[in-house]
Amino acid sequence: MKWSEIFTSAIGKKLVMGLSGLFLISFLVIHVGLNACIWANDGGVMFNKAAHFMDTSVVIRIIEVVLFAGFFIHIIQGIVLEIQNRSKRKTGYQVKLGNRGSKWNSRYMGLLGTIVFMFLIIHWKQFWIPSRFTGVNPVMIDGKEMQNMFNLMKVTFSELWVVIIYVVACYSLCWHLIHGFQSAFRTIGVYNSRYLSLINKTGIGFSVIVSLAFAMMPVSMYLNWV
Amino acid sequence: MEHYTMNLTLKVWRQKNSASNGRFETLEVKNISSEMSFLEMFDVLNERLVNEGKDPVAFDHDCREGICGMCSMYINGRPHGPWHGTTTCQLHMRAFKDGDTIVVEPWRANAFPVIKDLMVDRTAFDRIIQAGGYISVNTGNAVDGNAIPIERYKAEKSFAAAACIGCGACVAACKNSSAMLFTAAKVSHLALLPQGDPERKTRALNMIAQMDKEGFGSCTNTGACEAVCPKEISIDYIARLNSEYVSAAFLQDEEKE
The missing domain is CATH 3.10.20.30 (Beta-grasp domain)
Structure with missing residues (x-):
């Protein structure tokens, strides 16, 4: 069987979604862990050091390219699948099955993903582009000059509308992950019911904790907790 | 009442x-x-x-x-x-x-x-079955039904999948019009039994290829199919079909032509 045949079949297309989704989940773990340094209560020293490491490491630069590829594949494939799947029923139903058959978030993965993607564009513009291209005000830590990402966060999250956008995006991300986490494992072929139940619970716990942690970052900055 | x-x-x-x-x-x-x-x-x-x-x-x-x-x-x-x-x-x-x-x-x-009216053409399901929903059986005398040992839980799981009556409710309920629960039931039913082993690889690949050809969608694991199945076939069989497919497509030798 050719690669092109495998990855364009009904299951193969979902494999691309599932595998890229799991890769993006692994990125979320690193991102949330690193950002949690803002709560070290040291005026952003630990966080800035962590950000400096990510900024200067060659390995991270290479992984960043892979990460963007992951985003690109997941988003493009998601759009393609949504369009293809919708086209399989030309005449719709008068009365919809709705929540009697499935959870709302599993049916609106495309919408939730779109909200997260729109947030991503704002997020890149606010943090990634300044850090990588346009420059961030420096700060001296341990005799080394570093980008003061902590201060950039403080300034960005002093605006209420930004905080609201971030909280809405995290809420969407949470529901997207609650379905996506367990669905990805099903797609790659985990069928043992004991593991599926464990994966489902882990997925819900993971989604809530990660999304809540992300949402609390702008909130705690806005409320001057850090 | x-x-x-x-x-x-x-x-x-x-x-x-x-x-x-x-x-x-x-x-x-x-x-x-x-x-x-x-x-x-x-x-x-x-x-x-x-x-x-x-x-x-x-x-x-x-x-x-x-x-x-x-x-x-x-x-x-x-x-x-x-x-x-x-x-x-x-x-x-x-x-x-x-x-x-x-x-x-x-x-x-x-x-x-x-x-016409409420009647639909479901022969697409027949063609999916024809693509791989069969086993090879020797001609000659009927063999002893108990000659091949089968683990009880496998027989049970296979039977639960074989309960599929091919009504198409899974397709009707699925937001993607996917026939994955039907195909999963048919593939799993045979994959779980030793009698289904010789065609195990080609079955998964060919039935999915036919499913695609018929114009059914992909599975997004919403669970609507399972909720409406008159035989209450579990969506876990779809995960099993995914496993069969991945194993056939990636982990097994190719036939040289």
């Missing part, structure tokens, strides 16, 4: 043939017994329509005991109606109250074109 009679308003999909545009027709039925099955209520309606010289509502039905999978009505937004684990013929009118309005639609999927 106490017997009662009811008058109902039906909004039924009417379509002359696959080429014409359909529309909903509002029909009244009177004096329906709560003991009747949903199909018997349609028999009463059709008898009246025939007596009035009108075209009766076409619908599929055969065994009327929940095992043939022919009756395919999408009733008030749910395949086979409001009850769980039943086919339309097993749905009784006591599920409804006097004065109810019931919307009845055919299965909707491009792969299941409407033949």
Whole structure:
């Protein structure tokens, strides 16, 4: 069987979604862990050091390219699948099955993903582009000059509308992950019911904790907790 | 349960043939017994329509005991109606109250074109079965049924998948019109048994290829299929099919031509 045949079949297309989704989940773990340094209560020293490491490491630069590829594949494939799947029923139903058959978030993965993607564009513009291209005000830590990402966060999250956008995006991300986490494992072929139940619970716990942690970052900055 | 009679308003999909545009027709039925099955209520309606010289509502039905999978009505937004684990013929009118309005639609999927009114063409399922839903059996004397040992749990799991009657409710309920639960049941039923082992790899690949060719969508694991399956086949079989497919596509030797 050719690669092109495998990855364009009904299951193969979902494999691309599932595998890229799991890769993006692994990125979320690193991102949330690193950002949690803002709560070290040291005026952003630990966080800035962590950000400096990510900024200067060659390995991270290479992984960043892979990460963007992951985003690109997941988003493009998601759009393609949504369009293809919708086209399989030309005449719709008068009365919809709705929540009697499935959870709302599993049916609106495309919408939730779109909200997260729109947030991503704002997020890149606010943090990634300044850090990588346009420059961030420096700060001296341990005799080394570093980008003061902590201060950039403080300034960005002093605006209420930004905080609201971030909280809405995290809420969407949470529901997207609650379905996506367990669905990805099903797609790659985990069928043992004991593991599926464990994966489902882990997925819900993971989604809530990660999304809540992300949402609390702008909130705690806005409320001057850090 | 106490017997009662009811008058109902039906909004039924009417379509002359696959080429014409359909529309909903509002029909009244009177004096329906709560003991009747949903199909018997349609028999009463059709008898009246025939007596009035009108075209009766076409619908599929055969065994009327929940095992043939022919009756395919999408009733008030749910395949086979409001009850769980039943086919339309097993749905009784006591599920409804006097004065109810019931919307009845055919299965909707491009792969299941409407033949007439509530009848759809489900031969796509037959072609998926033909693509790989078989095993090789030697000719000659019948072999001893117990000659090959099979673990009990595997026999049970296989049997639960074999309960699929191919009604198409999974496709009708799926937002992607995916036939994955049907295909998963057919693949799993044979993959779990030693008799199904020789064609195990080609079965998964060929049946999925045929499923795609018929114009069904991908599975996004929403679980709508499982919720409406009259035989209550678990969505876990779809994960098993994914595993069969991945293993066949990636982990096994290629045949050299």
